Amino acid sequence: MKASKVEAKIPPLNDIPLNTRPLCKRALAWSSDGELAVAADDSVHIFVPLFPDTTNDDDQESENETNADSSDDENDLRPDFLRQKRDKVVKGQAQFAGQNGQILTAFPRVDPRANEEVWRAVGEEFPWGDSGRGAKEDIVMDHGDGEGDGEFGGDGADDDEVYGGDERVDDLLVFGAGKGAISRAGSGLNHVVALAWSPSGLGRNRRPILAVLTSAGYIGFYGDGPAGAQGSGGLGSVGQNEGMLKQRDMTTWITLFGAGEKLVVPGQDTNVIEKICSFAWAREIAPGQALLAYTNDDQEVAIISIQSEYTAIEDSQSQSDRAERMTWRVYEVARFSAKGPHPRGNIWDTDWTPSGSAFGLRWSPWLSPEGSRSCLLSYVAKNYIGFRKITVKTPWSPGTVPEVTVEETDSYGDCHFLSTDSFVEFEDAIWTKRDAKTVRGLISTGFDVRPFEVSIAGPQHHPFTAEPHRTKDCDTTYRHLEEGGKLSTNPVVDLFIHPPNLATPTETPTFTLVRLAATSSNGDWYQTNSLLADISSTKARDAKPQWVVDMAHKLSVLVPADAHMRHHVGEDDDDDAESVGSGDANKDDGEAGMSADGEEDIENAVQQPEVHPHRFFLHGLAAAPGGKATAVLVSTHSTQTPERTGWWGLRSTVMFGYLNRPKKRPTSDQQPPAFHRLTTEGRLWHWMYGAGPDVPGITASDHPTNGSAIMSSPRDMFTDLVESQTCDFCGTALAPSAGNRGMSICQQGHYFSTCGASGLAIQAPGISHTCGACGARTLKVEELLRRAPGLQERIGEAVRGDVCGNCGGKFVD
Numbered sequence: 001m002k003a004s005k006v007e008a009k010i011p012p013l014n015d016i017p018l019n020t021r022p023l024c025k026r027a028l029a030w031s032s033d034g035e036l037a038v039a040a041d042d043s044v045h046i047f048v049p050l051f052p053d054t055t056n057d058d059d060q061e062s063e064n065e066t067n068a069d070s071s072d073d074e075n076d077l078r079p080d081f082l083r084q085k086r087d088k089v090v091k092g093q094a095q096f097a098g099q100n101g102q103i104l105t106a107f108p109r110v111d112p113r114a115n116e117e118v119w120r121a122v123g124e125e126f127p128w129g130d131s132g133r134g135a136k137e138d139i140v141m142d143h144g145d146g147e148g149d150g151e152f153g154g155d156g157a158d159d160d161e162v163y164g165g166d167e168r169v170d171d172l173l174v175f176g177a178g179k180g181a182i183s184r185a186g187s188g189l190n191h192v193v194a195l196a197w198s199p200s201g202l203g204r205n206r207r208p209i210l211a212v213l214t215s216a217g218y219i220g221f222y223g224d225g226p227a228g229a230q231g232s233g234g235l236g237s238v239g240q241n242e243g244m245l246k247q248r249d250m251t252t253w254i255t256l257f258g259a260g261e262k263l264v265v266p267g268q269d270t271n272v273i274e275k276i277c278s279f280a281w282a283r284e285i286a287p288g289q290a291l292l293a294y295t296n297d298d299q300e301v302a303i304i305s306i307q308s309e310y311t312a313i314e315d316s317q318s319q320s321d322r323a324e325r326m327t328w329r330v331y332e333v334a335r336f337s338a339k340g341p342h343p344r345g346n347i348w349d350t351d352w353t354p355s356g357s358a359f360g361l362r363w364s365p366w367l368s369p370e371g372s373r374s375c376l377l378s379y380v381a382k383n384y385i386g387f388r389k390i391t392v393k394t395p396w397s398p399g400t401v402p403e404v405t406v407e408e409t410d411s412y413g414d415c416h417f418l419s420t421d422s423f424v425e426f427e428d429a430i431w432t433k434r435d436a437k438t439v440r441g442l443i444s445t446g447f448d449v450r451p452f453e454v455s456i457a458g459p460q461h462h463p464f465t466a467e468p469h470r471t472k473d474c475d476t477t478y479r480h481l482e483e484g485g486k487l488s489t490n491p492v493v494d495l496f497i498h499p500p501n502l503a504t505p506t507e508t509p510t511f512t513l514v515r516l517a518a519t520s521s522n523g524d525w526y527q528t529n530s531l532l533a534d535i536s537s538t539k540a541r542d543a544k545p546q547w548v549v550d551m552a553h554k555l556s557v558l559v560p561a562d563a564h565m566r567h568h569v570g571e572d573d574d575d576d577a578e579s580v581g582s583g584d585a586n587k588d589d590g591e592a593g594m595s596a597d598g599e600e601d602i603e604n605a606v607q608q609p610e611v612h613p614h615r616f617f618l619h620g621l622a623a624a625p626g627g628k629a630t631a632v633l634v635s636t637h638s639t640q641t642p643e644r645t646g647w648w649g650l651r652s653t654v655m656f657g658y659l660n661r662p663k664k665r666p667t668s669d670q671q672p673p674a675f676h677r678l679t680t681e682g683r684l685w686h687w688m689y690g691a692g693p694d695v696p697g698i699t700a701s702d703h704p705t706n707g708s709a710i711m712s713s714p715r716d717m718f719t720d721l722v723e724s725q726t727c728d729f730c731g732t733a734l735a736p737s738a739g740n741r742g743m744s745i746c747q748q749g750h751y752f753s754t755c756g757a758s759g760l761a762i763q764a765p766g767i768s769h770t771c772g773a774c775g776a777r778t779l780k781v782e783e784l785l786r787r788a789p790g791l792q793e794r795i796g797e798a799v800r801g802d803v804c805g806n807c808g809g810k811f812v813d
Contacts, residue, residue, distance in 0.1 A: 009052035087380035101250030124701035178275025188215035205592025217275030218260035267332035340381025545657020624685030697807030757805020773809030
């Protein structure tokens with residue numbers, strides 16, 4: 001397919017205005033499949049990406065466009081420029097313009113009975129008794145689309161209706177968790193504290209799930225429910241986006257399970273109600289398997305294993321709409337103390353400073369020696385960053401609890417002055433230095449960024465002190481000036497590390513960060529040590545993301561102070577606005593602000609002081625799959641008047657940065673090693689907005705060879721079946737269509753979709769899946785085995801039933 005035809009369908013990345021504003025930092029999270037999660041105060045917005053439809057053949061597409069244009073033009077008497085404007089509107093839909101959703105976290109709360117099936121999956125008794133109801137589907141999700149008097153878009157139902165009317169509801173929903181003097185007596189407002197996507201492969205159709213930590217002290221896990229359980233089944237209608245594939249429907253999302261507070265999981269003490277303060281996902285392990293670590297307010301780190309199993313319910317529904325049974329196996333596998341060497345201190349001490357972080361955990365990349373996998377888990381304590389080695393025995397058999405070993409002491413530790421919301425980020429690479437395997441990263445101390453390097457295997461090249469000591473002994477009680485005497489008072493909000501290139505290592509990891517406040521007088525709100533160049537231009541070696549340029553331009557705007565103040569006051573008063581804007585002719589010269597002498601008025605206007613009317617708060621920064629496209633969440637504020645609005649007036653905007661398509665196409669060999677671990681959806685996003693290479697099976701005609709998809713095309717084994725197949729309607733021979741890629745046609749003109757894995761025609765409903773990346777359909781494995789019983793062993797080795805056979809993408813049904 002010609003590049004221009006496909007690239008013309010790429011939807012633009014327009015800003016997304018929101019009627020919300022988060023109360024937390026790091027309020028953006030981009031999944032491995034391009035799904036964007038944006039935190040608000042009491043909810044989370046989910047934006048599902050649109051992908052171009054590349055299934056139509058060039059010649060047929062051109063013919064259809066020509067016929068459509070000619071038929072429209074016969075009855076269209078408008079001028080040519082209006083016709084062009086119409087076409088631009090139809091084809092220029094924004095990227096996130098389809099089916100998007102919102103998860104309400106403040107209310108209703110996640111009921112402890114949502115974990116009932118988790119306990120049943122491991123054969124243990126649910127600690128809160130048998131509720132006798134399908135609590136998960138009844139209580140856990142509110143999409144805010146109800147029509148009623150409820151505060152959050154529901155029908156104003158009372159607690160009994162929301163939580164299923166069980167008599168034990170009052171006993172289950174006892175607010176308060178942890179050991180804090182306040183938190184154990186009563187819950188917070190349950191606003192969003194942190195959010196993060198799981199690795200790819202964990203949820204339904206091997207998509208990631210979303211974990212959201214709230215101030216009540218628990219984590220809610222959200223994702224697609226089983227087929228037939230809720231919603232319309234996964235395909236949303238996006239006919240208004242011409243040239244786009246159909247998009248997933250967010251109404252299928254449910255609360256899968258929870259952790260923390262009274263959401264106890266197997267392997268934990270049911271008598272302890274703990275408050276979770278931070279959490280982090282481990283990097284991808286295997287499809288349907290993941291590890292998650294969280295910290296409670298007693299400075300303990302718990303590690304839980306999460307597994308998903310999806311099986312079809314036989315004879316539950318018709319063949320075309322068969323339901324699935326979704327089973328989650330969640331178990332605590334390890335726990336250790338993470339208090340660090342420094343005493344917490346007393347708040348009455350004159351040297352006491354607040355500490356703690358909602359982002360205090362992070363997993364390093366996996367090192368995979370024979371028979372195991374190892375990584376470092378970093379945690380934030382009082383003025384201390386600890387690195388604890390975690391080992392998982394492999395293979396991890398599905399349906400079993402993994403064998404996880406935690407070292408008794410830290411492999412490495414570093415003492416720093418740490419303010420609140422400090423965090424660590426690892427570089428996605430393992431380096432070999434002398435006789436050790438090392439990982440690198442950055443430590444955000446709250447105001448400063450410091451690099452680190454730790455050995456994950458082999459001798460530790462940097463000594464450290466793990467014995468208990470005071471912060472005065474290691475000189476971390478107070479913050480010190482950076483080199484050069486610079487001391488920023490603008491706190492770091494978020495940062496990400498760019499994908500490294502092992503062929504051209506840098507002295508320290510390359511990163512981009514944003515700080516809290518962006519004004520006309522400070523220039524440190526955006527920092528990077530990487531050349532974010534647009535590779536399509538040789539003159540733009542110091543190019544910056546579009547959102548940086550836009551914000552800098554708005555910050556540099558100057559307006560007369562008097563005019564700005566009058567305009568701001570008149571925004572809420574139509575009469576004042578009209579008088580300021582037009583200068584009422586019925587008023588005398590003094591009231592209208594105009595003098596009888598025009599030259600004197602101009603001179604007075606020039607002498608008016610000018611001000612910068614805008615400043616910004618930045619709430620989060622995220623990098624898309626591939627590391628080139630970026631998004632930032634900002635809110636705009638006035639520099640001249642205080643903000644006196646309530647929750648109804650909160651506003652924020654998601655702004656984007658991307659790279660233009662290069663004239664010379666890069667290849668996969670020119671990409672860093674991290675690129676080859678991207679999912680098909682991540683590669684497609686990187687191709688659209690990160691100037692990445694073509695995606696096999698979608699923008700390139702060859703089949704995928706990356707690790708996220710099938711290793712080779714299995715079509716060769718089905719050649720004889722494809723040549724001998726006949727139409728079920730008329731009995732004539734079937735053959736792939738030459739004019740429409742992905743279709744088969746018989747001699748009587750009956751069209752059928754073609755299986756992306758085998759090339760066989762799909763002549764019945766309910767026996768195939770639709771890919772959300774390329775739009776092709778793939779026969780289910782059981783259908784392939786039925787048609788080719790002699791190829792059972794070869795089909796089991798070559799065909800993966802959970803990904804598209806054409807491109808390796810994920811299904812949407």
